[in-house]
Amino acid sequence: MTFKKLPFASVSLLAMLAFQQPAAAQDANADLGVVTFETSCTQAAEEDFATGLLLLHHMMYRMAEARFEAAAVADSSCAMAQWGIAMSNFHPLWPGIQSPAEREDGLAAIARAAELDPGTARERAYINAVVRFYDPNLETYPDRRAAWAEAQRQVHEDHPEDEDAAAFAALAMLAVARPGPKGLEAQREAGALLEGLYAQAPEHPGALHYLIHAYDSPLMAEAALPFVEAYLALAPETPHALHMPAHIMTRLGRWEESADLNRRSADAVLAQPTIDGTVSNHYPHALDYLAYAQLQLGLADEAADTVAELLGTADMEDVFGTAYAVAAAPARLALEQENWEAAAALPDIPYDGLEWQRYPHALAIVAFAQGIGAARSGGDPESALARLAELRAVMEELGMGYWVTLADAQIGAVEAWVAYGAGNRGAARAAMEAAADTEDSVGKAPVTPSHVLPVREQLGDMLLMLGEQEGAVTAYEAALVISPNRSRALYGIEEASAN
Numbered sequence: 001m002t003f004k005k006l007p008f009a010s011v012s013l014l015a016m017l018a019f020q021q022p023a024a025a026q027d028a029n030a031d032l033g034v035v036t037f038e039t040s041c042t043q044a045a046e047e048d049f050a051t052g053l054l055l056l057h058h059m060m061y062r063m064a065e066a067r068f069e070a071a072a073v074a075d076s077s078c079a080m081a082q083w084g085i086a087m088s089n090f091h092p093l094w095p096g097i098q099s100p101a102e103r104e105d106g107l108a109a110i111a112r113a114a115e116l117d118p119g120t121a122r123e124r125a126y127i128n129a130v131v132r133f134y135d136p137n138l139e140t141y142p143d144r145r146a147a148w149a150e151a152q153r154q155v156h157e158d159h160p161e162d163e164d165a166a167a168f169a170a171l172a173m174l175a176v177a178r179p180g181p182k183g184l185e186a187q188r189e190a191g192a193l194l195e196g197l198y199a200q201a202p203e204h205p206g207a208l209h210y211l212i213h214a215y216d217s218p219l220m221a222e223a224a225l226p227f228v229e230a231y232l233a234l235a236p237e238t239p240h241a242l243h244m245p246a247h248i249m250t251r252l253g254r255w256e257e258s259a260d261l262n263r264r265s266a267d268a269v270l271a272q273p274t275i276d277g278t279v280s281n282h283y284p285h286a287l288d289y290l291a292y293a294q295l296q297l298g299l300a301d302e303a304a305d306t307v308a309e310l311l312g313t314a315d316m317e318d319v320f321g322t323a324y325a326v327a328a329a330p331a332r333l334a335l336e337q338e339n340w341e342a343a344a345a346l347p348d349i350p351y352d353g354l355e356w357q358r359y360p361h362a363l364a365i366v367a368f369a370q371g372i373g374a375a376r377s378g379g380d381p382e383s384a385l386a387r388l389a390e391l392r393a394v395m396e397e398l399g400m401g402y403w404v405t406l407a408d409a410q411i412g413a414v415e416a417w418v419a420y421g422a423g424n425r426g427a428a429r430a431a432m433e434a435a436a437d438t439e440d441s442v443g444k445a446p447v448t449p450s451h452v453l454p455v456r457e458q459l460g461d462m463l464l465m466l467g468e469q470e471g472a473v474t475a476y477e478a479a480l481v482i483s484p485n486r487s488r489a490l491y492g493i494e495e496a497s498a499n
Contacts, residue, residue: 040119253485343373
């Protein structure tokens with residue numbers, strides 16, 4: 001089946017930002033791209049399946065699931081509709097662990113698919129791949145994701161002519177790529193596969209969307225710009241398609257464009273009907289990126305308004321993307337402005353209505369900010385350090401390797417400031433250098449525009465306070481390689497160079 005939209009023209013990103021109208025409520029069939037995916041389902045199910053697949057490639061998972069469910073109603077024998085439901089409840093690139101409700105829904109879809117005839121070997125291969133993720137013998141989320149990724153890549157090897165198999169294979173590569181600099185080779189491999197797919201199918205949303213993820217690195221961000229323009233033209237009213245280009249703008253330090261895109265993305269979420277009465281996590285995710293861009297532009301009042309808008313929004317989706325945003329945005333607001341007292345006073349639970357026991361990696365951000373704030377303002381950071389240690393232990397038990405390493409860096413940074421405050425300057429410097437190396441080793445997750453007060457940048461702060469101007473400049477410059485055009489690092493270089 002083929003699902004089409006009107007052809008688009010290539011225009012410059014700045015022109016698009018200047019002249020596109022804000023997103024409005026729209027039918028999910030419009031402006032999503034083109035997929036060609038033959039199934040054994042009846043014609044009655046084809047349109048809903050195709051739209052669900054398009055939305056799946058845009059990572060509009062809840063909307064995708066609704067379309068796949070509609071396809072299953074239209075054709076109760078459609079095994080691929082059940083595949084789509086299972087895939088909609090599994091988010092390969094998102095750093096949160098699958099919720100109990102998502103796992104239950106996915107398992108139910110897998111069970112229904114097992115009772116149906118997929119019709120072709122190709123369709124069976126797709127279903128078998130997602131079954132690997134739901135394997136009850138695999139205990140941890142990373143293990144399940146890796147099992148899916150291996151099977152999904154095999155689908156592409158067995159069906160090289162299948163455009164969606166290529167797109168999902170690239171997504172699988174990105175999902176299991178090692179974090180930080182060690183994952184660049186896998187990102188390049190995925191990017192090469194996707195550029196080939198884009199040349200073959202320039203309106204395929206997976207090709208464009210996943211290319212931006214593949215090149216979401218300071219070292220490759222420039223290469224993503226043509227695909228950013230194409231993706232914006234392809235799906236100009238889809239919330240995540242408006243937000244994803246902001247990842248590249250953030251990597252390049254182009255704050256005005258990032259702010260504009262994220263404001264439009266957040267507005268696009270609110271313009272769409274809600275599902276289950278909750279606000280999609282695409283909304284808080286966009287607002288976190290927006291507040292970050294505003295802080296880099298020196299628009300502290302506007303950033304405060306954005307954080308207030310975020311925290312004042314009721315009934316947001318209970319997923320990690322929401323938890324991260326409501327934890328990180330107020331922490332950034334205090335830390336970026338060096339309001340250490342405000343950081344130390346952040347509430348342990350930043351937002352009501354979420355099952356916080358599922359999000360130790362988000363709560364660690366709060367504890368980190370509290371600890372830095374207390375240490376920098378002459379307070380007592382011991383309770384924050386104790387909470388960080390407890391949260392780290394929970395994350396280690398859950399197999400959350402990336403976030404465990406990040407917690408190590410956070411603990412190290414707080415302890416470095418404690419040592420500094422106690423007059424142990426050599427120990428403080430050594431601890432901060434080690435923490436910076438740890439944080440740099442894992443890179444940033446897609447959920448965040450930047451580490452919350454990067455440790456390499458804090459090393460620059462400490463060296464500047466120690467009177468080591470040259471070392472401070474080196475640290476700030478290294479921080480800017482990872483997070484270009486950050487205002488605190490630029491100001492630190494200016495201050496160090498003036499002394």
